[in-house]
Each structure stands twice: as C-alpha cells, then as structure tokens.
Amino acid sequence: MIGWFAALQPLLVGAVLLWAGAFKLLARRAPALARRSALSTLVGKDRAAVAFRAVGSAELAVGAVLLAPPALAVEAVVATGLCIALLGYLGYARVVAPESSCGCLSAKHTPVRWRSFARTGVLAAASALAVAGAQWWLPAVDARPGPAVVVLAAEALVVLALSPDLDSYWLVPLRRLRVRLSHPLAGSAGFEIPVASSVQQLLRSPAFQAAGPWVRSDLLDFWDEAEWRVLSYTARYGGRLATAVFAVPRLRYEPDAVRAVLVDEADHSVLWEFAPAPAPVPTG
C-alpha cells in the first residue's frame, strides 16, 4: 500500500516542477521577474535572469526525469534535495528580502509567506516518500485508477491552495462570485452625500482658489443648510484671525456656484466675500 502510494508521488512532484521550470524559461516577463525576486539579492541584479533560467532548467530536468520511466530511487532523492534547497532559498528570501517576490509558479508578485513554505514542505515530503516507490507511476495508476485519481487530485488541490501566486486563477474569481451573490456592501448605497464629496467640490471651486491662501487649517466644521453644505476653516488675513466659511451646493456638482466669506474672529465683521458670477441669461 505504502509502495503504491509512494509510486504516485513522482507524478505530483514532477508535474509541479515541470510547471515551475517551464514558466521560468518561457514567461515573457521572466527577466523582469528575476530582478524582482530574492535571487537578485542572492546572486546580484545582473546575473539574476541567468540564475532564474538556470533554476528553471534544473526544475524542468528533474521534473522530466521524475515523470519519465524508469522510476529510480535516486531521482526521488535528487527531487527531495531540490525541494530542501528551495526551502533554504525561501528562508533566505524571507529574512533578507521579505518584500521581494517568490517567483515560484507565476509572474504575480507574491512575497514569501507561510504558504510558500508549506507548499515546498509538502513537495519535499512527497519527494521523500517517492524514494520508497515500488514502481513507475503509470502502472501504479493503472492498477487502481479510481483511488489514484482521488489521491492525486487531493494532493494537487493542497498544492494549489498553498500557492499564493496562483490565487488569481481560483481564489479571486471565487471571492468575486461570493460578493456578487451576497452583496456585502450594498448597505452603503444611499442618497447621503459624503463630506469628502463636498470637500472635493470645494477644492475645485473658484471661491476656494481665491480664498485658499488665507486658509490655515483643514476642515474645521461642517453642517447642512437647506440645499447648501457649509464648511468652515481657520484663516489668517493679514495679521487677523478669521474663519473662512464656504457654502457648497449639497446635491449637485457645480463648483462655480460655491460662495465664500471671511469672518473676522475678533469683531465678527465680514472681511471678504466671494459671490459667484450670475449665470449668463440665455438670449434669443
């Protein structure tokens, strides 16, 4: 039983290594990816692309040997060694360049986290188990096809789940589907105008562009007054402390309609006023 189970492992490990190697050799963005990976800190930026391809070639070679007959224990030993070396590389990347990309299975930028370690650990364990394999994987699958498919599919799912660089193929679409079905943020849709919207409109208004140099603070206070939202700021006008008060249209976007006054804090007199030019009367 153990021998049969072990005989299946080269198929899993070989397939993952083939994917990893082929991606490193064939990806269009491979050189750029190599520079962003921890390899560039390990061997230098100039040699990163070459090292990336070399790693890819090694993975491809070991993967091909694992898949091709005959099944030799030494192949599994080499694969285990490769996985352990990869664990070492991940540890190095985590410590020395924690923000650099793994560059393992896809071009997606994925810093090394626990899932990458777990995946490599699973592959190392599978490779080590393969040493005890009694035969080549094809006869093993042939002997008990049903259970073989179940075992390999389960293992492949584990590897997929532990691959953050492959999330965009299954996890993101799954989460999008969940959002589409459950609408978790639908409650945020309302007719209320956020104050950020009024501030945005204010900043683009001629009134603020005229009064802006006097304004000293960020938004001090705001409230609604009929069709207006009133925003107040602390201002300095000459040597006098003042409050800049702006009235922004609340329910429409019309920066040109924004009104402003500057009120003296000491005697509450209006120091300056900005009234928008009246809209031109349509003629004819």
Added chain:
Amino acid sequence: MSELDRRRFLNRAVLGGATVVGATALGSVAPEAAFAAIQPDGEKLELDPSKPDPDFAEGRITGISGSLLLVTGSDGALHRIQLTGGTSIWKLRPTTIESAEVGDGLYARGVRMGDGTLAADAVWLNIVNLTVHISSIGKDVIHFDHHGSRLVGHVVPGTTAAVYNDTPAISDLSLLKVGVHVQVIGAWRPDTNEVDLATVYAAA
C-alpha cells in the same frame, strides 16, 4: 456664542448676503494680494533645506494635558503641540480635541512659537494613505493585501466614501471588486492592522 448660534451666524454670513466691512479697507482681494497677506511686509520666508520643517510635527501622542498634546516623534524628538478652538482635528472625520487619545499617531502643521511649542492649525490623528489590493469583501469590512501583509478596512456608515475614476465621492462602495488595486485614506486603529476607512479611490 454657542455652537448652534455660531453656525447660524456663519450661515447668515455666507448665504445671507452680509455686508462686507473690511474688504475695501484691506485692499485688493486678488490671489497675489492674498499671498502677500500671509507674509507681512519685508518678512522673508527663510527655509533651510537641511533642517526639519519647524512648522510641522509627527509622532505619537504620549501625553495629553488639557489642550496641550505631548508627542514623541518617530525620530525621537519631543514636541509640544498646542490646540486651540481654531485648530482643525481630523480623526476619520473632522472632530474635536476630546477624541485625541494617548497612543494616537499624529501629524500636525502650525506655527512654532518662541518656547518651542507648535501652535497647531491642523492636526490629523492616525491618518494613513495606503496603496493596496482588495483581497476579499465582507459585511461592512474590506480585507486588503498591503504588499503581502493583511490589512482589515472597516466601513463606517455615513463616513466612508468612494471615489471612482476621479469623479465626485459617493457613499456607495458596492462597485469595489476583489482583486483590484485601490488607494485608501483612513484612520489607523493604533497597534493593530486595522483601519477605519475614510475614502477609497478606485477604478470602476
């Protein structure tokens, strides 16, 4: 003047067509004149690029004494920051001095007084500006990936706004999608990986 009276008064000033008293007395209202008004005659703006901006402070609040905030900067510098009724205080939304707490992160801008105290014009508490990816969306919560680290964004009804494609902000967040890149302005919950969301900028 109570706050309500004050608002009424300011309403009248900005909407009621109040009489302008001081404008003519103070001269031109063109922007050039406004800039001149900031800098009194003859005073030159002297900035030494090798020194920190004296009118700015950042750090975390280590003590609050009335309206005086004691702040330790990330470079170890100690700041005393004086707040007044004219100081704007932001903590997720415009708020008052009562909402400042020891441990809050702080940015302050103002005028450095002779005794080294910063008389603050504006204070922002716990404000963060992050570029992130949306990794998942739940009920009133958005999970982000911030360069490989997890970050939890809390939607605050009535405050959280979204800006899509640079159009005016709206409260509707339902156009946000899992997997997309967004920029987030929010208020950090000190010493956690959680933020309350103020504005989310996204493409839609």
